[in-house]
Amino acid sequence: GNSVTQMEGPVTLSEEAFLTINCTYTATGYPSLFWYVQYPGEGLQLLLKATKADDKGSNKGFEATYRKETTSFHLEKGSVQVSDSAVYFCALSDYTGNQFYFGTGTSLTVIP
Amino acid sequence: EAGVAQSPRYKIIEKRQSVAFWCNPISGHATLYWYQQILGQGPKLLIQFQNNGVVDDSQLPKDRFSAERLKGVDSTLKIQPAKLEDSAVYLCASSSGDRGNTDTQYFGPGTRLTVL
Numbered sequence: 001g002n003s004v005t006q007m008e009g010p011v012t013l014s015e016e017a018f019l020t021i022n023c024t025y026t027a028t029g030y031p032s033l034f035w036y037v038q039y040p041g042e043g044l045q046l047l048l049k050a051t052k053a054d055d056k057g058s059n060k061g062f063e064a065t066y067r068k069e070t071t072s073f074h075l076e077k078g079s080v081q082v083s084d085s086a087v088y089f090c091a092l093s094d095y096t097g098n099q100f101y102f103g104t105g106t107s108l109t110v111i112p
Numbered sequence: 113e114a115g116v117a118q119s120p121r122y123k124i125i126e127k128r129q130s131v132a133f134w135c136n137p138i139s140g141h142a143t144l145y146w147y148q149q150i151l152g153q154g155p156k157l158l159i160q161f162q163n164n165g166v167v168d169d170s171q172l173p174k175d176r177f178s179a180e181r182l183k184g185v186d187s188t189l190k191i192q193p194a195k196l197e198d199s200a201v202y203l204c205a206s207s208s209g210d211r212g213n214t215d216t217q218y219f220g221p222g223t224r225l226t227v228l
Contacts, residue, residue: 004154032213043116044155044203044219051214089154097213098168100145102154 002027006090006103013080013110021075021106023064023090031092033057033066033073036102038087047075047088080110114138116220118204124226130192133223135204137186142209143167145217146179146189149201161187162209194227201225 007022025031035047035057048057050066050073057064062077073090090103117136125131137144142163147155158177159169163184172179176195181187191198201222207215 006154034216036219043221044205046216046218049214049216091154093213093215095213097215098160100157100160100217102156104152104154 002031002092002094002099002101004090004092004101004103007106008104010107010109013108015082015110015112016079017110019075019077019080019084019108021088021090021108023073023075023103025071025073025090025092027071027092027094029095030068031094033064034091034093035062035064035073035075036089036091038089038105040086044089080108082110082112084108085110116204116206116218118202118220118223120223121221122224122226124228125194126228127196128193130190131194131225132188132190133202133204133225135187135189135220137204137206138218140208141206141218142184143207143215144181144187145203145205145207146187147203147205149203149222151200155203158189191225194225196227199225199227 003026032051034049036044037047048059050057053068055066064075087105089105144161146158149155158172160167161181179189203222204220205217207217
């Protein structure tokens, strides 16, 4: 079946540190992959997405590359800020678009 | 553009009682989703509507949960009777429905249900 496995948190980093949050998936066919973010007190919102192999999604300095050979979609940012403190969810939509799976979420805290 | 609206924001009930949640999606969005997010877990898809038809409800506990989307716009999710393990945040999301599995979902603020 389809599933998403996400790096467990919480993660605490100093400002300007490099961030990686690992995400791997299991899916039939060619899913689309997403990173959603939930800032404190706010609802889930899309951070970035990639819809086919080797695509790179990017937004707000975050990047993730759809790697079919390793079934991964790791989230990276070169220099985190305090405002990046949030919970990050990796997710996939299966090839039909009728099934959607979230990872368990990774809490990130960035300290000044 | 208004976002996805949900009400109530919070609800506390006793086990075996009934509860209903309401969702109004972004105007023009054909696809509507209901998720259950238990504390410390990622959201789990319960049911997906395309207009007023059900696309998938394989994860919906149909013995106690029901959902409808009359007229293809707003939707209600009901739990009857509630159990302790139903305590969670219930999220509604919508998408345009015209991009298959590449659609971006837009989420509402959620309803936090506590079952005592």
